Amino acid sequence: MQTTSFYINKHLANCDLVENTLSFKPFIRQLQKRLQEESTVKSRFYSFVLDHFKSDGEVIVENSADTVNDAYALELIYSTLSPVLQGEQESFWALSTPVPNHVLYSTDAFYDLITSKGINESASRLMADDNNFLNRQQEFVYRLILKRLYGFTSVFSSNEYYAYLNPDTGLNRYYHIHVDTTFIDIEVLGHLPELEFETIENYLHDDEGVKVLADILPLSLFKLEGFSVITLEDVTAQRAIEDIREAIADPVEDQTELYKRVISSLKTLTNNSGVRFGLLPFLKLNDEPAFDINSCSQSVLMKSAHKYGIAEETYYALVNRYEKDPKAVFFSSLSETRQKKFFFLKALSEAGIKSYAVIPVFYNKHIAGIMEVYSETELVFYENLLSRLEYAIPLIAQLLQNSIEHFNTCIDSVIREKFTSLQPAVQWKFNETAWEEVRNPNNRRKQAEVNAITFKDVYPLYGAIDIRNSTIERNLALQQDLRRVMKLLNKILAKLNELHPQNHWLVLIDKTNKWLDVIKESVNTSDEILINDFLETEAGVALATFRTEHPDVSEVVDDFLEMISKDCEGPAFTQRNRLETAMQMINAAINNYFEKAQHQLQEIYPCYFEKFRTDGVEYDVYVGQSISPKKPFTNDYLKQMRLWQLTSMVEVARLTHHLLENMPASLRTTQLIFIHSMNIDISFRNDERRFDVEGAYNIRYEVIKKRIDKVMLLDGSERLTQPGKIALVYFTEHEAEEQVTYIKQLQSKNMLLPGIEYLDLEELQGVIGLKALRVSINFEE
Structure with a gap:
């Protein structure tokens, strides 16, 4: 005392x-x-x-x-x-x-x-x-x-x-x-x-x-x-368990840090500094194991196997084994005999591990993953050690299940964002509709109402970023590639006719020259199919057969056969591939921009945002009280969104402009905005899995939207959309005045150059009175 x-x-x-x-x-x-x-x-x-x-x-x-x-x-x-x-x-x-x-x-x-x-x-x-x-x-x-x-x-x-x-x-x-x-x-x-x-x-x-x-x-x-x-x-044991429970309940995004906290508490629970732990969730995609190195970062087996390049193989073997036979395995020592029987033990031994145990963890009677217990000294897994972990196992099961659900949520989020039209802003409407159907499955009278998901009185915003002259550029690239192939073929056929004179070579030379004449002008889709058929089926087969019979001509014909044999990758596709790469760079940059920028839009007011892949990118935005009933909608939100729309067009144009120096083909974009001040109704179309306008008057908006991309000025001198500029199409003077205020704001920030073009547009089928504003983008700032 x-x-x-x-x-x-x-x-x-x-x-x-x-x-x-x-x-x-x-x-x-x-x-x-x-x-x-x-x-x-x-x-x-x-x-x-x-x-x-x-x-x-x-x-x-x-x-x-x-x-x-x-x-x-x-x-x-x-x-x-x-x-x-x-x-x-x-x-x-x-x-x-x-x-x-x-x-x-x-x-x-x-x-x-x-x-x-x-x-x-x-x-x-x-x-x-x-x-x-x-x-x-x-x-x-x-x-x-x-x-x-x-x-x-x-x-x-x-x-x-x-x-x-x-x-x-x-x-x-x-x-x-x-x-x-x-x-x-x-x-x-x-x-x-x-x-x-x-x-x-x-x-x-x-x-x-x-x-x-x-x-x-x-x-x-x-x-x-x-x-x-x-x-x-x-109360160390109780406190360790409580720490694990608090860690799991804490909504952290960093899964690695969460696992480290839990593993630290497990060590505290055992009161043995020589015992260490690893955790590994079993992730599945389409009912098959899904290997994710980040989710495996707190498994000693996966880290050890990763050094030898066998982490993925080990993971699949482990998941398959424990789904079939989920039994705990204890290795008090990693002897050579055991290493020969269990291939993954060698990687653990090389990492300095002397003893190792795998304990399967179940959630609702289904295996959710494993808990590893290991040590750098030989360790006998006494009942005392395992009994200390007894109260932690249910929490570990919840942790592993949370990781599985987190993985599934990430997959669902990407699918919803990238591949479907269902977005958080309108999710609530689908939830209510689905709940109504679940709650009243036999109410056939309301079935039509249940299936109709409509948002009334919403304001549309439409924008399009197009690659200038993409069709012309494609045709030019195709002509350059085909001309190169045809010239090489002509040279080879002439050489073969010199070495092994045959009438067949003369016939092929004649056809090649005719196709060269066609290529000089323009190549349509039908011509492209016929030319490819001639190169592969007729000329290609003839040369391949002749080379087999006369090996001495291999050096002459091999370059051509190799050129036409590579599917969309060889020299026969050089110019087309450069063009495609340039277009992919532009579209990837635009898509990435809008993936981030639309979050700013949602912060202004919840809205429905959908983009489409064309030669460039088009998007629709719908906003209004019916999309977010709990948040009062005012005209001020619409003004903020229209300012965002113009600002985003400037930023996208600058983005694609600065790509020019790195693009294999020089491509420029045009920017178009359609101003429609009247509200419309939209409904979800189950067949296309997307929203579309509703009603005859509203459909007129959709028609105009599809026809203005190639509209000409009223005097026919040029197309409205031009590289380096933003075109804003409108009907009424009020719409123009509002846009001018936004333009002047951006001009004061040096995002747009001084000056505004006021333009009249040609008549389109069923559409009269269209006008446009056009402003130039400042690429220097």
Whole structure:
């Protein structure tokens, strides 16, 4: 036992929140009461203890330091209050002043723990933070006063922890603090204020609770006399389990960090620094294992196998094995014999692992993954080790299942974003419709209503980014490639006719020259099919057959045969491939831009955004009250979106312009916006899995949208859309005036060059009176 006194928080040694005096009177009074009630042999011990104290309950105390110089008296108190069979080295017990801080007598275990340098900041930061410690002391005093004098219980939380870093294991230990206040008397110095629980109830569970009580019940009104008994309970296992539960409940995006937190808590749970853990979820795609290196990052087997390039193979083998035979496997040592039988053990052995265990983890009776237990020393997997993990397994199962669901959610999100028209802004409508069908599956009368998903009175925004002269560029690239192939074929046929004269070569030469004449003009789709048929079926077969019969001509014909044999990759497709690469660069840049930019649009107001792949990219935006009924829609939101539309066109044009220097083929884009100020209705078409306009009047909007991409100016001098410019098509002067305000804003920011073109457009079939604004983009800024 330790008779050396010390402070739990030495910085607050002289901080007296309330007058409190060390006294054994309450203890002696309680002992006297127990002696009168006790009829067993315990009564003799109580009498023995009482005999040591003076009849008035006093002991010799040095008031200046509250240090008791009668160690035997303290030992008698410890013997009275502690279990008879509990060893002193196993007990974390201490006797302190009424407000627990100054410890006067304690077990060696308590003293060593509290004075250790390994004490860490706990969840409550009780020891590390002086202000927090002082606040908890105040709460302790008020909790005692309210319970004893007012009968209020369960006021403030009393769940305090010490966190101790064990220097031997390097692992945290957690201890719950219990303070026994049985032997404390409270004296009221003056008049005790009346207090209704309802008055203070709302303040007791927040940070202001102590301050409120300090105004109502100043601690100067009270005096505490007696002593408190502090005991610590090792709750490391419970705390580790709670940490795992909190980690799983924490909605973090970083799965790797989440797994590291859980694995750290598992190590704490075992209280063995030599034992380590790995976790591996079993991901499936279309009912087949799906290997994802990021999800495997916390598996020692996967990390070891990755170094040898067999991680994916190992993963598939592991998943297939444990789905068929999900049994725990224990390797106390990784002998050469076992390594030959289990191929993956060699990678573990090379990583320094000496023992390894795989424990399958189930969620709702289906395997969700595995937990690995391993060590760099040979380890016998005693029942004690596994029993410590028993309460953690259900939480590990939930963690692995969460990873599986996270993986599936990511897949669904990509599918919804990239491949279907269903978006978060309109998801609620589909949810309601689906729920109505689930709730009333037999209500055939409303079946038509259930299937019709319509949004009324929405405002459309349409934009198109087109690759200029893409058809002409394609035809030119095709002509260049075919001309190159035909010239090579002509050269080869002439050489063969020189080496092995035949009428057949002359016939092929004649056909080749005719096709060259056709290529000089223009090549349509029909011509392209016939030319390819001639090159592959007629000329190609003839040359291949002749080479087999005359190996000496191999050097002459091999280049041509190789050229036409490679499907869309060889020299016969050089110009077309350059063009396709350039177009892919443009479309990828535009798509990536809108994938990010549309989030800005959704922040303005929830809307439906859909883009289409053409030679460039087209998009539709629909916004209105019916899409987001809970958020009031105003015209100001529409104005912000139209400004966004013009701004995005400038940014896209700049983006594609700066690609020119890196593109294998020089392609430029045109930008078109159609202004339609009237609202329309849209409905979801189940056959095409997309929204479309509804009603005869609304369809007119769709017709105009499809016809303006190649519209000419009224004088027929040129097409409206031009590289380096943005064209805005409109009907009314009001629409033009609104757009001019946006144009001037961007011109003031040097995004657009000065000047606005006001243009009249040619008549289109069924469309009269179209006009346009056209502005030039500043590529220098």
